[in-house]
Amino acid sequence: MEHLEIERKFLILSDTFKKEAYQKDRLVQGYLNTHPDRTVRVRIMNHEAFITVKGPTNTAGTSRFEWEINIPVEEATNLIDLCETGILEKYRYRVPVGRHIFEVDEFLGENKGLIVAEIELQHENEPFEKPNWLGKEVTGDKRYYNSALTKKPFTTW
Amino acid sequence: MEHLEIERKFLILSDTFKKEAYQKDRLVQGYLNTHPDRTVRVRIMNHEAFITVKGPTNTAGTSRFEWEINIPVEEATNLIDLCETGILEKYRYRVPVGRHIFEVDEFLGENKGLIVAEIELQHENEPFEKPNWLGKEVTGDKRYYNSALTKKPFTTW
Numbered sequence: 001m002e003h004l005e006i007e008r009k010f011l012i013l014s015d016t017f018k019k020e021a022y023q024k025d026r027l028v029q030g031y032l033n034t035h036p037d038r039t040v041r042v043r044i045m046n047h048e049a050f051i052t053v054k055g056p057t058n059t060a061g062t063s064r065f066e067w068e069i070n071i072p073v074e075e076a077t078n079l080i081d082l083c084e085t086g087i088l089e090k091y092r093y094r095v096p097v098g099r100h101i102f103e104v105d106e107f108l109g110e111n112k113g114l115i116v117a118e119i120e121l122q123h124e125n126e127p128f129e130k131p132n133w134l135g136k137e138v139t140g141d142k143r144y145y146n147s148a149l150t151k152k153p154f155t156t157w
Numbered sequence: 158m159e160h161l162e163i164e165r166k167f168l169i170l171s172d173t174f175k176k177e178a179y180q181k182d183r184l185v186q187g188y189l190n191t192h193p194d195r196t197v198r199v200r201i202m203n204h205e206a207f208i209t210v211k212g213p214t215n216t217a218g219t220s221r222f223e224w225e226i227n228i229p230v231e232e233a234t235n236l237i238d239l240c241e242t243g244i245l246e247k248y249r250y251r252v253p254v255g256r257h258i259f260e261v262d263e264f265l266g267e268n269k270g271l272i273v274a275e276i277e278l279q280h281e282n283e284p285f286e287k288p289n290w291l292g293k294e295v296t297g298d299k300r301y302y303n304s305a306l307t308k309k310p311f312t313t314w
Contacts, residue, residue, distance in 0.1 A: 002232055032197050032210060033190040038239045040189050040197050051208070051226075053189060055239050065239070067232060069208075075159055075224060082195045082212050082222070 002067040005054070007120045009144060011135040015115070017104050020131075021093035027105075030083030034147040041147075042079045045092070049076030061140020062124050086110075086150025098129030110153035116144060159224040162211070164277045166301060168292040172272070174261050177288075178250035184262075187240030191304040198304075199236045202249070206233030218297020219281050243267075243307025255286030267310035273301060 025045050032040040041052045049072065055065035071079075080087060089108040094101050100119055107114040116138070119128055138144050143152065182202050189197040198209045206229065212222035228236075237244060246265040251258050257276055264271040273295070276285055295301050300309065 002235060032195050033192070035190070038189050038241075053236060053239065065235070067236060069226060069228060071226060078159060078222070079210060079224060082210065084195075 001069070002065065004063055005066040005120065006063040006122070006124055007118050008062060008137060008139045009141075010117045010119075010137050010139075012104065012115050012117050012133050013135040014133045017095050017102070017117070017131070017133045018093060020097075021095045021104070023094040025092045025094075026089075027092055028080065028087060028089050029146070030080040030087045031147055031150055032079070032083055034084060034150060036142075036147075039147050042076050042083060044073055044076050044080070047073060049073045051076075051079070057140070060124070084150060086153070088146055088150060095131075097131045100128050102131070102134075107149070107154060110155050111149050112155060114149075114154035158226070159222065161220055162223040162277065163220040163279070163281055164275050165219060165294060165296045166298075167274045167276075167294050167296075169261065169272050169274050169290050170292040171290045174252050174259070174274070174288065174290045175250060177254075178252045178261070180251040182249045182251075184247050184249055185237065185244060186303070187237040187244045188304055188307055189236070189240055191241060191307060193299075193304075196304050199233050199240060201230055201233050201237070204230060206230045208233075208236070214297070217281070218299075241307060243310070245303055245307060252288075254288045257285045259288070259291075264306070264311065267312050268306050269312060271306070271311040 027043060027045045029041055029043040032042060037056045039054045043050050050068050051071055052068040057064045091106045093104040095104055102117045102119050104115060104117045117134060142148055184200060184202050186198055186200040189199060194213045196211045200207045207225050208228055209225040214221045248263045250261040252261055259274045259276050261272060261274045274291060299305055
């Protein structure tokens with residue numbers, strides 16, 4: 001399955017979002033490639049796994065080509081062993097806000113302390129409701145790319 | 158699907174193998190990563206497509222972890238557009254010899270003139286019949302890796 005991913009990313013001001021979340025998943029992910037023109041990610045989320053290929057980001061940092069396929073979890077485990085160093089672990093909360101759902105990632109391990117909220121939009125200028133826990137926008141800031149966090153984890157900033 | 162790929166690779170002495178082939182396919186393939194520790198290949202073969210991840214090769218150059226999944230051809234076409242420069246095109250002949258099948262790749266484009274025969278084995282020392290068109294063994298010679306041919310095509314050697 002492929003689509004154009006349009007999303008904006010924010011830091012958060014408080015963890016009150018946790019009370020509003022309707023779902024919490026544990027994600028483990030590694031990269032078979034972290035090149036900005038073509039990342040290849042292996043992700044295990046609960047009892048599901050995926051390979052995701054993403055293309056280069058547009059200048060504003062808001063959109064990129066994304067392709068994804070489901071794969072067996074056991075095979076994903078072996079593929080994660082092949083990945084570049086810097087496996088990411090995080091909790092992902094799904095938080096409904098107005099007509100949208102924010103995905104809020106609370107990183108673990110070497111990225112502990114980092115919490116980032118993302119919202120996927122239909123088009124770049126689509127309006128959305130900003131909850132009171134939403135902080136500074138960091139869309140397009142490459143340090144916050146998950147592929148970058150494998151190399152320069154948040155605790156080393 | 159994952160397995161340990163054990164194979165040996167040879168140059169050829171003549172193209173008489175073509176008369177012995179029972180199948181000829183046209184392959185187009187690109188790489189989302191050519192790192193020797195983890196190659197990610199997108200391949201279209203006739204009306205089928207695959208993503209294949211391979212791990213590092215053992216010291217002898219004979220075996221490596223391989224994982225593969227079928228994907229829709231149309232999606233593969235878009236993924237090939239994302240690949241590193243150096244898309245490979247080749248004909249693949251399947252040639253039965255004794256109890257084995259040789260896959261003989263006749264490269265096109267910038268690798269025109271290169272023909273390589275491969276045999277997949279169950280274990281490294283498995284005996285196999287050598288047809289009279291089989292030439293020098295090049296197993297483990299990194300120049301002949303398909304991922305290397307994208308960067309240094311045969312016609313530039």
